[in-house]
Amino acid sequence: MPRVLIFSGAGRYADPWHPFEETTAAIADVARGIGADVTINHSTPDAFASLADVDLVVVNAGGGDPHDRPAPEPVWDAAQAQLAEYLAAGGPLLGTHTAAAAFPDWPSWRELFGGAWVRGTSFHPERNYALFEATPDFVDHPIFAGIEAPAGLPALAGRPAVLCYDERYSAMVLGEDARPHLVHETGEKLEVCGWVTGDRIIYDGLGHNARSYESSSRRRLLANEMTHLLSLS
Known part of the structure; x- marks a missing residue:
């Protein structure tokens, strides 16, 4: 049975807007649905x-309290080094929603992860039901297996898409190694809200709260992402 560890925001890496307890529970439920053994570790240095x-x-x-961002601390430097060693050894990683703003006290995180939410640059409109599309290069990728284009939207030309109630992260800052796999259209512009870095790191920008996970296509996307990454471990 594959083992999935969820690092769930709390304390240092929580914020006033995101209910990490409920989104972590939803992620764990999807992981168990694909046959994984799930461990949830909250934001502690031994995670x-x-x-x-x-x-x-x-x-x-x-990324913690926006008015009092976490500062580097030796005990957390050691914890982040443990995660970096896991990634360097080829361990797969999936980051959801606010993972793009996580670890502001770890300068290497953005480069390792492939991109970031940058305060003053990135933004999102008000939450609503929105459509998130696969990019052309990922239409046939396993992470979109079984997800179809919604009926009545010929503009998608059969491209798989997720419909859910969520935030549309926009103006994200991507690194050179990040390949967008999920986009949405806002203000007549395509905005990247998900990417793949290398072949073992995926960022899924969905999942603001539990309502996101009420969508069957959103849950299928998450399950597919985890299944794909687990197939590489």
């Missing part, structure tokens, strides 16, 4: 201490 037997790390955490 990454035992990654030797972990097949997939999921980061569902944020």
Whole structure:
């Protein structure tokens, strides 16, 4: 049975807007649905201490209090080094929603992860039901298996898409190695809200709260992403 570790935002890596307890519970439910053994570790310095037997790390955490960002601390430097070692050894990682703003006290995170939410640059409109599309290069990728284009939208030309109630993260800052796999259209412009870095790191920008996970296509996307990453471990 594959083992999935979810790093869930709390304390240092929580914020006033995101209910990490409920979104972590939803992620865990999807992971168990694909046959995984799930461990939930909240934001404590020992969260990454035992990654030797972990097949997939999921980061569902944020950047902390926006008015008092976490500062580097030796104990957290050590924890982040443990996660970096896991990634360097080829361990797969999935980051959801606020993972793009996580670890502001870890300068290397943005480069490792492939992109970021940048304060003052990135934004999102008000939450609503929205359509998130696969990019052309990922239409036939396993992470979109079984997800079809909604009926009545010929503009998608059969491209798989997710319909859910969520935030549309926009103006994200991507690194050179990030390949967009999920976009939405806002203000007649395509905005990237998901990417793949290398072949073992996926960012899924959906999942603001539990309502996102009420969508069957959103849950299918998450399950497919985890299944794909687990197949590489």
